[in-house]
Each structure stands twice: as structure tokens, then as C-alpha cells.
Amino acid sequence: MEACGLTVPPPRWRLALARAAGRPVPGPRPPRILWVRPTRTGLVLRLKTRPGQDAFDFAASSDRLRHSFTMHGVVSREIRSGVVELAMTGYDVLRRVQMPARVLRSERDGLRVPVALRADGSVHYRDYRQVPHALNLGATQSGKSVYQRRLVTELAALDVALVGIDCKEGVELAPLARRFSALADNPDDAAELLDALVARMADTYRIIRREQRISADVPDAEITADIWGLPEYLRPVPVVLLVDEVAELALFTTKEEEKRRDRIVTALVRLAQLGRAAGIYVEVCGQRFGSELGKGITMLRAQLTGRTAHRVNDEASAKMAFGDISPDAVLATIQIPEDRPGTAIAGDSSGGWVRTRTPYTSLRQAVAACNAHAWRTPALPELAQFRPVLPPLKTRKVPAPATESAPVTA
Incomplete structure (x- = not known):
């Protein structure tokens, strides 16, 4: 600690006492270790x-600590006033991502799902209750689609309605359609679908308003302004809206397409502004998400609290995600190498950010998860016309094992 500049000189009263008693002068005082916890990837102090x-002193000395302890990485964070935690990893945990075999049930309560692994070896969660809307940005072959598959795979096991908009003729989300309550694969259907979601949001607010019953005899705990305070038998199922390639919804060439585009963007802005209390959460994916997509886009981006940026082709794309949040995150985004798809910088509007990598999830694995949990798919009356129509699953017939007959004896 002294070599890394993390010690303080002894107080004057100790120096005076040592001189008066004729004792050796006390040396610099390092930070006091409260506890040490070994982990599967390194050490936590x-x-x-x-x-x-x-806490800034430890963050500035993290690279010196990494070399002093011969570790691969050292990440510091402030726990509370006067307490700092150092997470040390002994190897590159993002080179080959291995998620923990068991994730505590308490860590994935509600709408909190594990989606990636952080650089310090901890699990990165996507919590829709805490961060309702998010932006997923990345260039081609950067791992953006794998992140989306991982998200759908984890959400498939929860009691939630999945709604998808995939204007690439559905090549990304159509294979997962058995777990989707509604799916649109072209801008025209997307406009109708978003209008239906806005109507559902208005109906949900009417239910919340009817059940508030604010009066003197109602306990404070029973008064609510969102669906999570409603009784379980009245609570509408939460909806996660996944928008793939948002630029396809914002581009236009004719006057009719421009009107459709304004209609789509207006509906997305409304859902991002008002959807949280109604249990509607928006996940927007795209390669670029800047003002060149037209009016209303920056207003939509301002409502997307969570930001995940994979490898990008230029610095301007990184600034679209983190330019208004953290310059350090912009620098980290443009340094993501091409040979590590799935590596991303995840942050939020508070300015904090971490380096993560999504474990590879093949399309077959995602399809298998959606098919296994297809019975959880809720039927939403407002979105019935957008429900994918699919043939029933074919079950493979397993032939009965051959039984050997007993020999006949005279």
C-alpha cells in the first residue's frame, strides 16, 4: 500500500509521544483490512x-495495485463513507465467459435476469423494475443479437408477455415466436402494434386509478400508482417490448412513409415516458441511434435509462450511447476489439459503467428455451391480431423398448 501511495503519515500526537518516550518514529499507516473473501475468479478485499x-485514491491506484498483487484486474468501488472494496481477478474472465452454475433465487426476483458477466467476475443483471427502458447499441457482428437472444432466453421462464418488432422480415425474432404474445415484421404492422400497446397502457392506468381508493381509512401501503401495488388477481401481466433495428422504423422515402414514421416514433416516446407504471418496458436495439434519424429520436433516447454499447465503427456511435453520461465510457467503447464479440460497456444515466461480455447463446438454444416455456405465453386481447400463428409442436415418438420373451419350457 505504501508503494502504491495509499498510506497516510502518522498523526502528530504519535510522533510527539514517540519522541517523548524515546521510541522509534512510527511509519506510515496503511488502510485497515476489514475482511478478505476469496472468490472463484480472485479475491475481494x-x-x-x-x-x-x-475512494478516488484507490481508483487512481488500481493499475499500480494490479501490478503489485500480480493480478489481471483490480476494480474499486465505494461501499459507504470510509469503506472501499477492491475486487481482484486473477485471470481474464471475459476471454471465455462462464456464468455461475447457480444464481441465487433472491438475485433474480421479479423482472431481474442475469444476462452477462462483468470484468470483476460478478454477474451483470438486467433489472426492469429498477431500469425500465434501455438501449442496446452495436455494429454488425458485435454480439448485439446474442445479447438479445440471451435476454429472451432468460425472460422466457418468467411470467411476462414478450412483444417483438423485427423489421428484418422477422429473421431474428420469428424463430422465437412461440414465446411471443405479439410480433410485427414490417413497419406497417409495427405502427398498428405500437398503437395497440398505447391503448393497453391507457386501459391499465384506468385500472390503477379505479383501485387507488385514496381515503382516510386506507393504509398507505395499499395506495399505489403502478401495477405492482395492485392485488395479484387484478394485476395486468407486464410486457417487455423488444425493438430490433430501430433505424428501419425511422427511415422513410415518401410522404406516406414519413407519416407512418412520425406515428411510430410518437408511440415509442409515449411508451418510454409513461409505460413503466403500466408495466410496459422498452428494449431498443440498433446500430446507430442519433439525431440523423429524424425528430423525436433524441427525445426517445433521453427516456432510455439503461445503455449497453457493443463494438462500434466510429466514435460518434459511442457518443450516441454515452456522450451525455460518461466520457470514460465512450473511450472504453471504442477500444472493444473485433475478435471479442459480445463484449460491451453497460451503464446508466447515473454515469456508472462496467465492462461486460454476454455468454454465447446460439439460436437453437434460444428456440429450445422459448419452446419449453411456450405455455407461459399470455394471450393479450389488445394484441390478438398480432399473435403469431404457428403449427403445433411435433413430438418425437420414441419406440417402445423391445422385450425379450421368456423361453417356453415343457
């Missing part, structure tokens, strides 16, 4: 800072 130190 929790330190009590000395007077005059702050």
Missing part, C-alpha cells in the same frame, strides 16, 4: 480508509 483518504 474490504478496506477502512484512513483520515484524508477517499
